[in-house]
Amino acid sequence: MPKNKKPAGGRAQSFEPRYGAKKTSYQDAKRRPGQSSAGTAGSKSPSHRGYRPADAEAPAKKQRWGAQERAGRDEARGIRSQAGGDRRRDDRPARSFDDRPRRDDRPARSFDDRPRRDDRDRNSSTSRPERRERPGVGSRDADRRSDDRPARSFDDRPRRDDRPARSFDDRPRRDDRDRNSSTSRPERRERPGVGSRDADRRSDDRPARSFDDRPRRDDRPRRDDRSAHSFDDRPRGERQPRDDRRTFGDARPSFRSDRPGRSYDDRTVRNSGDSDRDRRGTSGMGRDGQNLRSYDRPVRSYGDRPARPDDRPARSHGDHPARDDRARRDDRARRDDRQGFSGNRSDWNADAKDAAKRAAYEQHADVVHEKLQAQAVQAEEVADVSFSSLGLGDNIVRALADLGAASPFPIQAATIAPILSGKDVLARGRTGSGKTIAFGAPLVESVLRSQAGKRREFGRSPKALILAPTRELALQIDRTIQPIARSVGLFTTQIYGGVPQARQVGALKKGVDIIIGTPGRIEDLEKQGKLDLSEIRIVVLDEADHMSELGFLEPMQRILRLVDPDAQKLLFSATLDREVAALVDEFLVDPAVYEVAGEDQDSGTIDHRVLVIDHRDKAEILTSLVDRDGKTLVFARTRAYAEMLAEQFDDAGIRAVALHGDLNQAKRTRNLEKMTSGRVNVLVATDVAARGIHVDDIDLVIQADAPDEYKTYLHRSGRTGRAGRAGTVVTLIPRQRRRRMTEMLDRAEIDAPFDDVRVGDDLLEEISGRQAANVDR
DNA sequence: AAAAAAT
Structure with missing residues (x-):
C-alpha cells in the first residue's frame, strides 16, 4: 500500500490545523532549556543499527562550532539545527507573549555601550548612522590572494592531489583539469558564463547600452503614491541627481542623505559606462579592482549583459541536439538574452510579463545567469575582525557567542558593516557559509538602533x-535570529502557511519587531489587515535568486511594493546571480555586492560522483546506497517519488521519512526533526529541502533524480560537507543523460567522475560505507 | 516539477 497514493483528502488534510502537534511542541518548549525534549528520540527502533539514544547524540549545549571547526573556516556554518536544537526548540515558544516580561520587569537595557546614540535618533524610524570606513575588509592586497586563498585551512582534509590548486589566477581551463578521463566528457570550450573568465574579451564587445529610454523611477506611479510617506521631508530635488551611468544600483539615485559617503558605494559594480575605469581600478574600485582582476573575473554589471559568446548551451531538456545543432540553439539563447536583460526596458510592465513568459520557457532550460560581480573579500583579511568591531552591540555579540559564533566568518565580516551603514547589500556566500548571521545580526542591531529610546509599544508594527x-527555512532562520533579537529585547515571529493563523495574528497584535516568513501567508495577513508592512525598514530576501524565479517573483514584487521604497534591502544566496535583476532594478538603491574570494562550491570538502545506471536497477541501487550508518539525504524530483522512495526504504528495513509539499506542515516539521535529531537516518525530499536547510552531519547526498539546474545541484550538494566536514554527493543518471549531466556539472564548476554501476558493484559499498565505520574493519 | 495561502 503505497503511501503516495494521495487521496484527494491528502491535500485537504494538509490544511487541517494540527493543533495536537503544535501544542506538543509548544509544551515541549515550555520545558526548561536543560531538559531534553528529545526524550523519546530513538526509542522507536532500538533494534535498528542506526539507533542511537537521543541523549548520546545531543551533548547539552555543545558549541556549535568547535575551535577546530572554525579553524577550517572553509565552510560556513550558518545554522546548526541540531547542536542547538533542543535548546532552540525550547526557546521558541518562549515566544508566546504570555510569559513575556512586563515592560517594567524587563531587565534594564543598557544602551550605553552602543555606539553613538546621538546619531541614531536623528532619523525617525531607521537611523542610518554614518559609519567609518570599515577596517580590514577594505584594504586588500591582490597579489597575496593567489597563494593564500586557503586562509581556510583544510588541515583535516587530505589534499586533493589530483586537483590543481584552485586559485582563480592560475585556474586551469576546464579541459585541462578534466580528471575523469574514463568518462569521456565532451570537449568543452571555455565556458563564459558562470565564472565569467573571459572578461576582457567580453567587456570589449559589450554592446553599448542605452538606458535613456527607460522610464525614470520617480515617474512610476508607485513612487509618487509613496511620496507622502514619512520620508517626504526629504527635498524632492535630491532625488534628481542622476547621470547616464546606470548600474544595477543606479536604477535609483542614491538620495539617502544620511548615507555614508561613497565609501561603500564605490564598491558597487559599475555598468558598462564605467567599466573601463573600473577595470583599471581607478575610482573607488581601486583596491577592489585589483582583486577583481586577479580574480580573473570581468567587472560586470547587471545592466550590460552582452550577447553570449557562442557556446552557452541554453538547453531545454527536450532537445538533445547533435553537436552541429549548437549554432541554432545558441542563436536562440542569444536572442533570449537580448530580450531578457539587455533590451529596451521602456515598457517595464510589458517586459515583466515577457519575463514571465521567458521564465516559463527557461524553466527547464537551466539558463545560466551571469554571476554578479562582487567585491571579493579575503578570508584571511577578516580573520582578526570581531563582531563588536563591526559595529554590533555587546548583547548581540554575546548572543552570537552563545550560538557558537565567536568571531565572524568571512561573509559576515564582509556584510555586517555595510548593512549597518544602511546600504542595500547583495551577498553571495556558498552553502553553509554563515549567511543567516551575516544578515541577521546586523538586522537586529539596526532595528535596535532605530528603536533606541523608544518604548516598544503594544501592537507596534514590525520593522524588519x-x-x-x-517554511522550514523560515523556521530555521528564526531559530538563529530569535536568540539574537531576544538578547536585546526585540521580538520575532514566524509568518508562514500551513499552520493556523491565530497564533501568528496574536503575536502581531501584541507587536513584534522582526518577521520571518514565506510570501503567501505574509501577503495573506497583509490583505486581511492583520499585518502592517508600512513600517518595515529592512527587508531580507534569503535565497534571493530563487525568490526571483517564476512563481516567486510576482509575490515578492507585490510584497516589496507594500514596503516603504526607502527600506533597506538585503539579498542573499549561495548562487546569487543576475536572476535577481528584476528585483534589484526595481527595489534596490546602489547596492553593494559581496562574496568571499575563492569560495566557489568546488573548493569545498565535498566529493562528487555520478553513477550511470540502468533504469531497472535504480530502486535496488538506491536501497543499497541508503543502507548505511551515516545520515543520508535523498533528493527526488517529485513528491510522489519522494514518498515512494521513503516507503521503499522503510520496507527494506531502513527507517526513512519523506519531506515534500504534499505533507501537512506538522508532518513536514516532524519528519525534518526526526532527521535532525537522528531518530531517522534517511530523509527523502523534494527540492523543498534543497536550499538553506541545515541538518548536522549529513555525509551523503543522493540525487535519485538528477537536478535540471546547476544551481539546484549546488544547493542540494550543499546539504552536506558543512562545517568543513567531508561529504559525498552521488547523482544517479540513466545512460542517455550523461551528456546533459556533464554540461550541468560544467556549469556548476564541479568535477565528478562518472562510473557505470550495476547492482552489487563494489563501488556502491564503497560509497555508502565511506564514512561508515564498517569499511575499514 | 517544486514551492508558496487557503478553500
Missing part, C-alpha cells in the same frame, strides 16, 4: 521582514 522560500 525576512523572506524565505520554504
Whole structure:
C-alpha cells in the first residue's frame, strides 16, 4: 500500500490545523532549556543499527562550532539545527507573549555601550548612522590572494592531489583539469558564463547600452503614491541627481542623505559606462579592482549583459541536439538574452510579463545567469575582525557567542558593516557559509538602533521582514535570529502557511519587531489587515535568486511594493546571480555586492560522483546506497517519488521519512526533526529541502533524480560537507543523460567522475560505507 | 516539477 497514493483528502488534510502537534511542541518548549525534549528520540527502533539514544547524540549545549571547526573556516556554518536544537526548540515558544516580561520587569537595557546614540535618533524610524570606513575588509592586497586563498585551512582534509590548486589566477581551463578521463566528457570550450573568465574579451564587445529610454523611477506611479510617506521631508530635488551611468544600483539615485559617503558605494559594480575605469581600478574600485582582476573575473554589471559568446548551451531538456545543432540553439539563447536583460526596458510592465513568459520557457532550460560581480573579500583579511568591531552591540555579540559564533566568518565580516551603514547589500556566500548571521545580526542591531529610546509599544508594527522560500527555512532562520533579537529585547515571529493563523495574528497584535516568513501567508495577513508592512525598514530576501524565479517573483514584487521604497534591502544566496535583476532594478538603491574570494562550491570538502545506471536497477541501487550508518539525504524530483522512495526504504528495513509539499506542515516539521535529531537516518525530499536547510552531519547526498539546474545541484550538494566536514554527493543518471549531466556539472564548476554501476558493484559499498565505520574493519 | 495561502 503505497503511501503516495494521495487521496484527494491528502491535500485537504494538509490544511487541517494540527493543533495536537503544535501544542506538543509548544509544551515541549515550555520545558526548561536543560531538559531534553528529545526524550523519546530513538526509542522507536532500538533494534535498528542506526539507533542511537537521543541523549548520546545531543551533548547539552555543545558549541556549535568547535575551535577546530572554525579553524577550517572553509565552510560556513550558518545554522546548526541540531547542536542547538533542543535548546532552540525550547526557546521558541518562549515566544508566546504570555510569559513575556512586563515592560517594567524587563531587565534594564543598557544602551550605553552602543555606539553613538546621538546619531541614531536623528532619523525617525531607521537611523542610518554614518559609519567609518570599515577596517580590514577594505584594504586588500591582490597579489597575496593567489597563494593564500586557503586562509581556510583544510588541515583535516587530505589534499586533493589530483586537483590543481584552485586559485582563480592560475585556474586551469576546464579541459585541462578534466580528471575523469574514463568518462569521456565532451570537449568543452571555455565556458563564459558562470565564472565569467573571459572578461576582457567580453567587456570589449559589450554592446553599448542605452538606458535613456527607460522610464525614470520617480515617474512610476508607485513612487509618487509613496511620496507622502514619512520620508517626504526629504527635498524632492535630491532625488534628481542622476547621470547616464546606470548600474544595477543606479536604477535609483542614491538620495539617502544620511548615507555614508561613497565609501561603500564605490564598491558597487559599475555598468558598462564605467567599466573601463573600473577595470583599471581607478575610482573607488581601486583596491577592489585589483582583486577583481586577479580574480580573473570581468567587472560586470547587471545592466550590460552582452550577447553570449557562442557556446552557452541554453538547453531545454527536450532537445538533445547533435553537436552541429549548437549554432541554432545558441542563436536562440542569444536572442533570449537580448530580450531578457539587455533590451529596451521602456515598457517595464510589458517586459515583466515577457519575463514571465521567458521564465516559463527557461524553466527547464537551466539558463545560466551571469554571476554578479562582487567585491571579493579575503578570508584571511577578516580573520582578526570581531563582531563588536563591526559595529554590533555587546548583547548581540554575546548572543552570537552563545550560538557558537565567536568571531565572524568571512561573509559576515564582509556584510555586517555595510548593512549597518544602511546600504542595500547583495551577498553571495556558498552553502553553509554563515549567511543567516551575516544578515541577521546586523538586522537586529539596526532595528535596535532605530528603536533606541523608544518604548516598544503594544501592537507596534514590525520593522524588519525576512523572506524565505520554504517554511522550514523560515523556521530555521528564526531559530538563529530569535536568540539574537531576544538578547536585546526585540521580538520575532514566524509568518508562514500551513499552520493556523491565530497564533501568528496574536503575536502581531501584541507587536513584534522582526518577521520571518514565506510570501503567501505574509501577503495573506497583509490583505486581511492583520499585518502592517508600512513600517518595515529592512527587508531580507534569503535565497534571493530563487525568490526571483517564476512563481516567486510576482509575490515578492507585490510584497516589496507594500514596503516603504526607502527600506533597506538585503539579498542573499549561495548562487546569487543576475536572476535577481528584476528585483534589484526595481527595489534596490546602489547596492553593494559581496562574496568571499575563492569560495566557489568546488573548493569545498565535498566529493562528487555520478553513477550511470540502468533504469531497472535504480530502486535496488538506491536501497543499497541508503543502507548505511551515516545520515543520508535523498533528493527526488517529485513528491510522489519522494514518498515512494521513503516507503521503499522503510520496507527494506531502513527507517526513512519523506519531506515534500504534499505533507501537512506538522508532518513536514516532524519528519525534518526526526532527521535532525537522528531518530531517522534517511530523509527523502523534494527540492523543498534543497536550499538553506541545515541538518548536522549529513555525509551523503543522493540525487535519485538528477537536478535540471546547476544551481539546484549546488544547493542540494550543499546539504552536506558543512562545517568543513567531508561529504559525498552521488547523482544517479540513466545512460542517455550523461551528456546533459556533464554540461550541468560544467556549469556548476564541479568535477565528478562518472562510473557505470550495476547492482552489487563494489563501488556502491564503497560509497555508502565511506564514512561508515564498517569499511575499514 | 517544486514551492508558496487557503478553500
